[in-house]
Amino acid sequence: MQKSLNNNVCNENRFNALFNKYAKDLHHFLYYKFGDHLNPKDKVQDAFIKLWQNCNTVSPEKAKSYLYTVANNLMLNAVAHQKVVLKHQKIKPSEHSNESPEFLMEEKEYRKKLENAIANLTEAQRVAFLMNRVEGKRFKEIASLLDISTKAVEKRIYGALKKLREDIEEL
Amino acid sequence: MNKEELILKWLDNDLSPKELQAFEALEDYESLTKLAKYSKGFKAPEFDTEAVLETTLRGINAKKSTTKKWFQPMLKVAAILAICLGIYYYTTTLDHSFTTDFAEKSSIELPDHSLVHLNAISKISFNKKNWNTNRTITLDGEAFFKVEKGSTFHVKTDAGTITVLGTQFNVKQREDYFEVVCYEGSVQINYNTGKSILKAGDSFLILNGKVTTATTTFVKQPEWLSHISAFSSVPLNKVLEEFERQYHVQFDTTNIETNTLYTGKFTHKNIDIALKSITQPLQLSYTKTNKTIILSRE
Numbered sequence: 001m002q003k004s005l006n007n008n009v010c011n012e013n014r015f016n017a018l019f020n021k022y023a024k025d026l027h028h029f030l031y032y033k034f035g036d037h038l039n040p041k042d043k044v045q046d047a048f049i050k051l052w053q054n055c056n057t058v059s060p061e062k063a064k065s066y067l068y069t070v071a072n073n074l075m076l077n078a079v080a081h082q083k084v085v086l087k088h089q090k091i092k093p094s095e096h097s098n099e100s101p102e103f104l105m106e107e108k109e110y111r112k113k114l115e116n117a118i119a120n121l122t123e124a125q126r127v128a129f130l131m132n133r134v135e136g137k138r139f140k141e142i143a144s145l146l147d148i149s150t151k152a153v154e155k156r157i158y159g160a161l162k163k164l165r166e167d168i169e170e171l
Numbered sequence: 172m173n174k175e176e177l178i179l180k181w182l183d184n185d186l187s188p189k190e191l192q193a194f195e196a197l198e199d200y201e202s203l204t205k206l207a208k209y210s211k212g213f214k215a216p217e218f219d220t221e222a223v224l225e226t227t228l229r230g231i232n233a234k235k236s237t238t239k240k241w242f243q244p245m246l247k248v249a250a251i252l253a254i255c256l257g258i259y260y261y262t263t264t265l266d267h268s269f270t271t272d273f274a275e276k277s278s279i280e281l282p283d284h285s286l287v288h289l290n291a292i293s294k295i296s297f298n299k300k301n302w303n304t305n306r307t308i309t310l311d312g313e314a315f316f317k318v319e320k321g322s323t324f325h326v327k328t329d330a331g332t333i334t335v336l337g338t339q340f341n342v343k344q345r346e347d348y349f350e351v352v353c354y355e356g357s358v359q360i361n362y363n364t365g366k367s368i369l370k371a372g373d374s375f376l377i378l379n380g381k382v383t384t385a386t387t388t389f390v391k392q393p394e395w396l397s398h399i400s401a402f403s404s405v406p407l408n409k410v411l412e413e414f415e416r417q418y419h420v421q422f423d424t425t426n427i428e429t430n431t432l433y434t435g436k437f438t439h440k441n442i443d444i445a446l447k448s449i450t451q452p453l454q455l456s457y458t459k460t461n462k463t464i465i466l467s468r469e
Binding site for chain 2: 016019020023024027028031032036040041044045046048049052053110111114118129130132133134135136138139154157158161164165168
């Protein structure tokens with residue numbers, strides 16, 4: 001009985017639980033992958049709405065990959081394969097407040113370079129790298145979110161790091 | 172431990188204190204930490220799970236009601252279909268009718284290639300839909316029929332119904348004047364007070380309630396088809412009515428006796444000749460003014 005009840009997500013509580021569990025990560029995944037201009041938040045909503053409409057056919061175990069696939073496809077439908085330029089949020093740590101103008105200038109330049117370098121990463125690299133660096137996620141978590149092996153995550157992140165350094169130094 | 176492994180462990184936040192020392196000793200240490208520090212600036216915007224869940228649920232509820240809304244467009248489609256079907260049904264079952272005006276003659280081919288010739292001021296109507304099983308024509312006026320063989324053919328008039336199986340006949344039904352002439356085959360006439368069967372060459376006439384049957388001289392088709400109206404012993408007023416239909420004129424008959432019987436013909440093509448062929452035998456004279464013709468004794 002228990003099992004058959006759990007076989008789909010057509011239950012508001014279960015659906016809400018799934019939402020709380022996956023929505024944020026899904027949003028960040030979309031954001032890092034496609035940037036902000038295609039409104040990842042809407043796609044998250046649309047993916048969950050679609051999950052609800054098809055709740056009979058999707059088991060809770062499949063829900064995560066279902067959501068990622070749907071959201072990704074929604075994005076791909078909207079994307080015109082532009083370069084993803086992520087906005088650097090200028091939250092300056094307090095220690096920087098009385099830095100010299102030269103330093104501020106340098107810092108600004110560095111951020112610009114980093115922005116370009118991140119835009120030049122492959123989608124896979126960018127997603128894995130930012131999930132790790134920004135969200136502070138362990139390799140294992142990223143691997144389970146993206147349904148790939150830990151080894152692949154390592155490779156992506158290390159590749160991203162290498163490429164970023166190369167790009168920044170070159171510039 | 173090589174550099175790559177160290178960096179990976181650092182990335183994964185998995186450095187032991189000893190490894191951390193080794194990492195800090197790396198020549199890349201500074202640039203790596205700098206990169207790491209600035210990368211944090213690319214944080215995705217805040218995602219308020221609660222709020223988005225709420226709007227998502229609202230979206231779901233909206234979608235739910237939109238799933239109900241399919242019913243409305245379906246209703247529209249159904250309504251349009253119903254109207255179309257109604258119009259289709261109405262027009263296909265509607266009787267087809269043909270009318271002729273003053274001085275006008277017309278030929279109509281029926282769905283089974285039977286021919287109907289309509290004389291002036293006459294009207295037929297019939298239903299195309301089940302023509303093969305139900306050949307019924309409603310007639311008001313005068314018409315000549317050439318009926319193809321097939322199921323029973325009915326001609327309904329106010330004065331009676333003519334039933335045939337494939338023949339040629341003429342029906343003339345005017346105010347208290349009902350005449351059927353059979354030219355080929357035979358026809359059966361059911362009228363108010365009885366029935367009568369006509370053979371080829373027979374004619375049947377009800378005039379002011381009086382039934383007369385006669386064998387006419389054999390002709391192939393009614394003479395009006397050759398633009399001539401022929402009468403034998405018909406009261407003058409009936410003749411003049413026919414004249415009015417053919418020429419679209421009015422007779423003033425206040426000075427003459429209109430019950431006089433007339434036997435003769437008039438043409439539909441020349442009003443003066445036609446008038447003479449009526450007036451001369453009856454010793455009448457006429458004066459034409461516009462559309463009115465005054466008849467008077469000579």
